[in-house]
Amino acid sequence: MKKCNDSRQRKNPIGRWAAFLVAIAVLTGCGVEKSDGAAQTEETDLTAEPAAEVQSGGFAGESARDAQIDFAALQAENPDIFAWLYIPDTAIDCPVLQSGQADDFYESHDAYGEADEDGAVYIELANLTNMCDFNTVLHGRTGAEEKGPFADLYRFADADFFREHEKAYLYLDGNVLTYEIFAAYERDNTSLLRSYDFTYVEGCEQFLKDLYATREMTMNLREGWEGVTPYHFLITLTTQKEENADRQFVVVAIMTEDAAGTIDRIVAE
Numbered sequence: 001m002k003k004c005n006d007s008r009q010r011k012n013p014i015g016r017w018a019a020f021l022v023a024i025a026v027l028t029g030c031g032v033e034k035s036d037g038a039a040q041t042e043e044t045d046l047t048a049e050p051a052a053e054v055q056s057g058g059f060a061g062e063s064a065r066d067a068q069i070d071f072a073a074l075q076a077e078n079p080d081i082f083a084w085l086y087i088p089d090t091a092i093d094c095p096v097l098q099s100g101q102a103d104d105f106y107e108s109h110d111a112y113g114e115a116d117e118d119g120a121v122y123i124e125l126a127n128l129t130n131m132c133d134f135n136t137v138l139h140g141r142t143g144a145e146e147k148g149p150f151a152d153l154y155r156f157a158d159a160d161f162f163r164e165h166e167k168a169y170l171y172l173d174g175n176v177l178t179y180e181i182f183a184a185y186e187r188d189n190t191s192l193l194r195s196y197d198f199t200y201v202e203g204c205e206q207f208l209k210d211l212y213a214t215r216e217m218t219m220n221l222r223e224g225w226e227g228v229t230p231y232h233f234l235i236t237l238t239t240q241k242e243e244n245a246d247r248q249f250v251v252v253a254i255m256t257e258d259a260a261g262t263i264d265r266i267v268a269e
Helices: 019-029 071-077 151-157 161-164 202-212
Strands: 081-086 095-097 137-139 167-172 177-188 234-239 245-260
Touching: 019 167, 071 081, 151 177, 151 234, 151 245
Parallel strands: 137 234
Antiparallel strands: 081 095, 081 167, 167 177, 177 245, 234 245
């Protein structure tokens, strides 16, 4: 079998995740060798993007409005914060977390770690916080009355909004990653990380095959990304409405810029 990644580092897990993560550490990783399909890198001013017009997420006084995020201030509030997600012309301007307690901890807790039915935006322990995975899955609730950190994802179900809004930005400490949104559609509400083994080429390719085979009438696809391969870097944003809990709405984006030039991994043949 061909592996997608090789020998990577991750946060120290606890409990039942220990054996799982040790196994993943052997199989997957960020490397220093570039492949032809590695993320595009440019010498980019970290303060140049995005444009000024945003709606503040309001956490710890931070926002992507000035294109700078104070990670020291954020992690003083909660060390589980490792990134900041911003999508222009939406209310998505918020921290991204990974809990060492349980994958779904931030399903019912806010970014401060306090109980909150709206939750926060988070990734599971199976994904890396350095964004070197083929597909990093970000979860966020859409609660009652269209509240919740990912309620605005449903705006991408509108063909005009989807066509006019291509970019998403993910801030890391010392870096900013630019993504182009190329797909938005509904799927069965099953776990992507348990449905596809993204540590192997076969799992990555199966995800892409299933994405392009989707026959949802309301699916939005952007032309020009039919050649996505396991050598690229994706994020998939997931949410669901309470009244339609068996269906999941996903927005998929591909990394197009890595300002610091640090996002890479070795793909074993």
